[in-house]
Amino acid sequence: MDNVNLTIEKGEFVILTGPSGCGKTTFCRCLNGLIPNFYSGNLQGDLEVDGLKVEGKSTAELATHVGFVFQNPENQLFSLSVERDVAFGLENLGVPREEAIERVRWAMESTGILELRDKAPYELSGGQQQRAAIAGVLAMQPSILVLDEPTSFLDPKSAVDIVKVIARLNQELQLTILLVEHRLDIVSQYANRVVVMDKGTIALDGPPSEVYGDNARLIGIGLPRVTMLFHLLRRDGFPLTRNPTTVDEASTALRGLISK
Amino acid sequence: MISTENVSFHYPSTPEVLHEVNLQIKDGEFVAIMGENGAGKTTLIKMFNGLLKPTQGKVFVDGVDTHERSVAQLSRNVGLIFQNPDHQLFAETVADELSFSLRNFGFKEDIVQRRVTNMLTALDLDRYKDSSPFVLSGGERKRVALAAILVWDPKHVIMDEPTIGQDYLQKDRLRNFIVQLISQGKTVVIVSHDVEFVAECKPRVVLLSRGRIIADGPATEILTDPSVVEQSSLVMPQISSLMANLKELEPPPDIIDAYSAREFLRVKLKAAIGAQPPKR
Numbered sequence: 001m002d003n004v005n006l007t008i009e010k011g012e013f014v015i016l017t018g019p020s021g022c023g024k025t026t027f028c029r030c031l032n033g034l035i036p037n038f039y040s041g042n043l044q045g046d047l048e049v050d051g052l053k054v055e056g057k058s059t060a061e062l063a064t065h066v067g068f069v070f071q072n073p074e075n076q077l078f079s080l081s082v083e084r085d086v087a088f089g090l091e092n093l094g095v096p097r098e099e100a101i102e103r104v105r106w107a108m109e110s111t112g113i114l115e116l117r118d119k120a121p122y123e124l125s126g127g128q129q130q131r132a133a134i135a136g137v138l139a140m141q142p143s144i145l146v147l148d149e150p151t152s153f154l155d156p157k158s159a160v161d162i163v164k165v166i167a168r169l170n171q172e173l174q175l176t177i178l179l180v181e182h183r184l185d186i187v188s189q190y191a192n193r194v195v196v197m198d199k200g201t202i203a204l205d206g207p208p209s210e211v212y213g214d215n216a217r218l219i220g221i222g223l224p225r226v227t228m229l230f231h232l233l234r235r236d237g238f239p240l241t242r243n244p245t246t247v248d249e250a251s252t253a254l255r256g257l258i259s260k
Numbered sequence: 261m262i263s264t265e266n267v268s269f270h271y272p273s274t275p276e277v278l279h280e281v282n283l284q285i286k287d288g289e290f291v292a293i294m295g296e297n298g299a300g301k302t303t304l305i306k307m308f309n310g311l312l313k314p315t316q317g318k319v320f321v322d323g324v325d326t327h328e329r330s331v332a333q334l335s336r337n338v339g340l341i342f343q344n345p346d347h348q349l350f351a352e353t354v355a356d357e358l359s360f361s362l363r364n365f366g367f368k369e370d371i372v373q374r375r376v377t378n379m380l381t382a383l384d385l386d387r388y389k390d391s392s393p394f395v396l397s398g399g400e401r402k403r404v405a406l407a408a409i410l411v412w413d414p415k416h417v418i419m420d421e422p423t424i425g426q427d428y429l430q431k432d433r434l435r436n437f438i439v440q441l442i443s444q445g446k447t448v449v450i451v452s453h454d455v456e457f458v459a460e461c462k463p464r465v466v467l468l469s470r471g472r473i474i475a476d477g478p479a480t481e482i483l484t485d486p487s488v489v490e491q492s493s494l495v496m497p498q499i500s501s502l503m504a505n506l507k508e509l510e511p512p513p514d515i516i517d518a519y520s521a522r523e524f525l526r527v528k529l530k531a532a533i534g535a536q537p538p539k540r
Contacts, residue, residue, distance in 0.1 A: 021397040156453055156495040182427060220427050221428055247502045
């Protein structure tokens with residue numbers, strides 16, 4: 001990472017994307033102190049999360065502010081039941097039993113896995129495991145959720161479902177979302193902002209339809225296919241100004257052009 | 261040729277993961293195995309280099325029953341790249357990772373060096389030659405794992421989720437690379453959830469659901485069939501959904517990627533807004 005300046009407001013839904021090796025995961029690891037506490041290196045500059053200076057804080061202290069969900073839920077689940085897994089963080093914090101029970105229930109309900117509470121994580125499908133992983137960090141009631149490619153091990157339908165869970169947490173709880181994703185087809189419609197990193201710096205930053213221009217394509221990010229189609233048609237000379245991010249937006253724009 | 265004959269499989273004391281799977285993959289074919297999490301895709305491809313042997317039925321690689329060969333023997337012809345590169349990487353440098361198998365197979369040192377150099381270039385890894393694989397990003401480690409197998413030039417290349425963590429340029433590179441492998445007569449089998457990648461490559465698609473093959477055919481047919489797409493937890497390619505949405509334009513059913521959609525819409529739009537599209 002080189003001279004990264006970024007401010008994310010409370011309640012935003014931000015997609016962080018960019019070529020592999022551009023620094024996305026490195027950036028995320030700084031937010032909860034995994035860098036420099038667990039990964040050594042040279043970190044300079046100031047970082048504030050939820051009004052707290054990250055420097056000098058332990059990852060455990062930061063965990064109640066920043067929830068971290070990894071690519072592979074298997075790396076995050078280890079207990080013999082989903083409920084115990086979701087409760088683990090709270091037990092570690094010494095949250096009183098009654099309150100912990102309530103928060104665990106709430107976290108499982110919010111992610112739609114209440115009926116799976118007694119199952120062992122290894123009995124769950126990939127999508128259910130990822131929900132359990134999200135519930136585990138949600139129970140800590142963080143104000144920011146950082147998810148590093150949480151859908152990449154999931155089948156497409158489970159991926160869409162997980163993204164909907166994340167969008168609901170953003171809308172209903174005003175949880176700030178920082179989602180690292182390559183699958184822009186399925187996430188773009190929920191985000192208010194896309195940040196593109198390239199070679200360790202921030203290359204583009206703005207609403208999806210503005211960011212998904214020619215520059216984004218040249219950096220090599222996987223634009224939603226309807227956006228890509230509009231780029232191609234524009235190159236053919238057709239007056240399609242806005243970059244659509246969903247099938248509906250694309251259909252409306254194409255119909256508008258045809259019926260003119 | 262890789263073929264399975266009534267292959268069923270269960271791990272000790274678990275229900276069946278695969279049930280009477282019959283599949284023939286010819287030399288030079290490009291096949292994508294797709295299906296929901298837990299459908300049995302990875303179990304199936306682990307049969308191809310003998311890592312798993314069927315509990316019932318037989319698997320043949322180039323006519324030889326895999327029961328009669330060791331994994332080491334089968335691996336010379338069947339290169340299997342795992343989904344998680346960390347299950348495979350171990351060496352101190354990327355270059356060592358690639359040369360390890362070649363030395364094991366007894367290649368001469370000058371050939372080892374040449375092949376390693378070529379492969380590093382092909383997969384855009386030259387600059388990491390002397391780095392530890394473990395300091396690289398997830399997407400880069402994935403490419404190292406791929407390079408470490410391809411470097412010994414196996415006849416059949418099997419990749420488990422090769423596009424995970426790869427950005428679009430890398431996927432494009434991977435697609436071109438696969439095309440190149442096939443033009444050399446190699447068989448390429450991928451397991452993938454990446455509908456858009458498959459829609460752009462247009463391989464033969466084999467859909468597994470709960471351990472059974474539920475559909476088998478060209479990508480353009482399988483990925484646009486709503487009932488099998490639903491049954492195997494896939495979603496349609498975004499462009500197919502767009503075409504379904506624009507059915508008043510009567511698009512042909514085989515448009516599943518942005519490039520073929522462009523060809524189709526170019527004609528439709530020209531007809532609608534006059535003979536010539538306005539030039540910018």
